[in-house]
Amino acid sequence: MSSQCPFALRDKAMVGRVIGPKGEVLQWVPPGTSPKLNVSQWLQAAGMQLDDISDAVADSDPSEAYSKHGDKKLNTYRYRGFVLVVDISYSATKATFVEFATSQPPLQYDVRLHRVPLTTYKRREALPEVFFDGGKRRNLIRRSGFVIRVAQSGQCSKFSGSNMLQKFGVNMALMAALQGAIEFFWQFVYPIFGVDYNDHVYSRVEKRSVKKD
Numbered sequence: 001m002s003s004q005c006p007f008a009l010r011d012k013a014m015v016g017r018v019i020g021p022k023g024e025v026l027q028w029v030p031p032g033t034s035p036k037l038n039v040s041q042w043l044q045a046a047g048m049q050l051d052d053i054s055d056a057v058a059d060s061d062p063s064e065a066y067s068k069h070g071d072k073k074l075n076t077y078r079y080r081g082f083v084l085v086v087d088i089s090y091s092a093t094k095a096t097f098v099e100f101a102t103s104q105p106p107l108q109y110d111v112r113l114h115r116v117p118l119t120t121y122k123r124r125e126a127l128p129e130v131f132f133d134g135g136k137r138r139n140l141i142r143r144s145g146f147v148i149r150v151a152q153s154g155q156c157s158k159f160s161g162s163n164m165l166q167k168f169g170v171n172m173a174l175m176a177a178l179q180g181a182i183e184f185f186w187q188f189v190y191p192i193f194g195v196d197y198n199d200h201v202y203s204r205v206e207k208r209s210v211k212k213d
Contacts, residue, residue, distance in 0.1 A: 014107045021047030031106055046084060046113040054080040056118050081121030081144040087112045090154030109154070121147050 016029030018037065026045055029035045043049060057075040074080075090109045099105050127139040 014109055016109050016111060018045055019110050019112045020045055035111060042084065042113060045111070046115050048077065048082075048115055050078040051076050054082065054120065056080060056120050077146075079144050081119075082146045083116040083119040083121060084146055084148050085114045085116060086148055086150045087114065088150065088152045088154075090152070092155070116149075121145055 015031050016035050017025050018027040018029070018035060018041070020026045026041070027035070027037070037045070054075055054077050057080065088109055088111055090107055092105065092107055122142065122144045125141045125143070127141065129136050129138045
């Protein structure tokens with residue numbers, strides 16, 4: 001028999017938000033659905049466009065704008081590539097103690113995208129050599145695009161009666177131990193230094209005498 005982790009987020013009704021570069025909400029993700037974004041929405045959330053000049057070559061020498069074969073280099077993100085970081089932060093919704101004790105309130109997550117500065121993403125693939133009558137030939141395929149890195153942070157909350165009772169018992173035991181230590185110092189340690197226990201604990205002490213008939 002397999003048990004599921006009580007903090008697992010699978011099949012949970014979570015509310016999601018896609019946050020833009022200025023903190024605005026670009027899209028709300030309803031509970032029970034997964035966020036689905038196309039490439040243009042990913043770039044919008046990251047605050048960039050494919051035809052912007054890549055910052056990896058923005059400060060390069062103008063004489064290097066052409067390759068050794070005389071071809072003009074394309075320095076946009078579309079041809080240079082880049083790296084995106086998808087930051088997913090989880091948090092518990094603002095629910096009361098009673099709601100946590102009687103049910104599991106839905107969690108909330110925010111999706112933010114950041115482009116890693118000065119990064120490129122290009123791949124080269126050399127195909128096998130092809131022989132023909134005039135000799136041989138090898139095709140070289142160059143690809144550029146973007147790679148996505150995912151970072152997750154935050155915390156999940158779930159009410160646990162056993163943990164609450166355990167913490168309550170530990171705190172009560174610590175308070176009892178602290179009270180016993182204070183009583184020990186007042187009754188046994190302070191008199192050694194000439195400190196009267198009663199003068200520091202009670203504001204006034206009177207001794208009454210009982211007359212016997």
